[in-house]
Amino acid sequence: MKVLGIETSCDETAAAIVDGDHTILANKVLTQLEEHKPYGGVVPEIAARSHMDHLDRLIREALDDAKIGFDDLDGIAATAGPGLIGGVFVGVMTAKAIAASRKLPFLAVNHLEGHALTARLTEGAAAEFPYLLLLVSGGHCQLLAVEDVGCYTRLGGTIDDAVGEAFDKTAKMMGLPYPGGPLIEQIAKQGNEDRFDLPRPLKGRSGCDFSFSGLKTAVRKKIIEIIGEGGNPDHMSALDKADLAASFQKAVGDVLIDRCKRAMDMFEEKFGRPGPLVVAGGVAANLTLRAKLKELTDTRGTKLLAPPVNLCTDNGVMIAWAGLERLRLGLTDSLDFAPRPRWPLDQLTGVKDLHK
Incomplete structure (x- = not known):
C-alpha cells in the first residue's frame, strides 16, 4: 500500500510517499524561509502563491524518487486543516484533482494528526x-x-x-x-x-x-x-x-x-x-x-x-502516513470535503465512529 502525502498548511511545500512497511519512498520539502524572513513571520498570501508555484513539481519529483507513477498509488492524502486557509486550499484541490482523475481514494488529513501519528511510522511497535x-x-x-x-x-x-x-x-x-x-x-x-x-x-x-x-x-x-x-x-x-x-x-x-x-x-x-x-x-x-x-x-x-528531527517540522511524510493509517481502516473522504482553518483533534472521525 502506497500513499502520496501533500502538506501546504503553512510555509513549507511538501510531498512525500510512504508504504505500509514503514518505508519512506520519497520526501520532498521546499522551505519558504527566505521569502518570509524580511517580514519577520509568515505572510499567508506569499505562502499560498509559493505553494501554487512549486507543488506540482515536488509531486513529480516525489514520484520519480519513489520510481513509481500515479497508477501505483493506493491513495492521495493532503492536509485539510488546521492552517493558513489559502495554502490548505492549494494542497487539498491538488490532491482532489489527482484522486478524481486517477479514481483513487482521497484522504483529508488533520495536520495535527499527522504530527500525532509520525512516531508510529518511525518507532514501530514502541508507539502502540x-x-x-x-x-x-x-x-x-x-x-x-x-x-x-x-x-x-x-x-x-x-x-x-x-x-x-x-x-x-x-x-x-x-x-x-x-x-x-x-x-x-x-x-x-x-x-x-x-x-x-x-x-x-x-x-x-x-x-x-x-x-x-x-x-x-x-x-x-x-x-x-x-x-x-x-x-x-x-x-x-x-x-x-x-x-x-x-x-x-x-x-x-x-x-x-x-x-x-x-x-x-x-x-x-x-x-x-x-x-x-x-x-x-x-x-x-x-x-x-x-x-x-x-x-x-x-x-x-x-x-x-x-521522530527524527527532520520529521518534527512540517513535512509530507507525516501526512502520507496518517493518510495510510486512515486508508487501512476505510476512513476515506468525499471530494466535497471542505478545508478548515480550525480543526481540533478531538473532533476527528476515527476508529470509534466505525463501530457506531
Missing part, C-alpha cells in the same frame, strides 16, 4: 496505542491521550501563546532573525541558564494547561533592563543574549516537565501506566528540551518517543 502525546509547535501546545486513529482526548493546552510562538517572539525581541526558535537553542548553549530569574507560568497548578505570555513579557522586561526603554536589541552583548536565551529555554523546559508530570498521572490513572510519552511538532526538534523530557520518562519508568 495508547500513548501520551505532547504536541508542541509554533501554533500549538497540547497534551493528549492518543487511543487510536482519530481517537484523542485533550488533557490540556495553552491558554495564550504556543511554545514555538514564544520562542520566535523572544528571539525577535532579542534582535534575532526569523525563525528564531532554532537560534535560541543554538546560542543558549553558550549561556548561563541561571543568570536571569524568569517565571514558570502555571507550574504547580492543577490540570495540564500551559501559559507562555507572562514568560514572554518577563523576557521583554529583562531586555529593557539591559538596553533601556526603546533601545536597540542589537546593542545587547553576545553574552547577554546567550544568558537570556538559556534562562528562557530553562524556564520553558521546567514548565513542560511540570505539565507532563500531571498528564502522566492522569494517563496512568486511566490506562494503568504513565506512557510512553510521544513528543511531536516543530519544537520537538529542540534537543535540549528532548533531553529534559527523556530524564522525566526515565524517572517514571517509561519511554520518550520522538
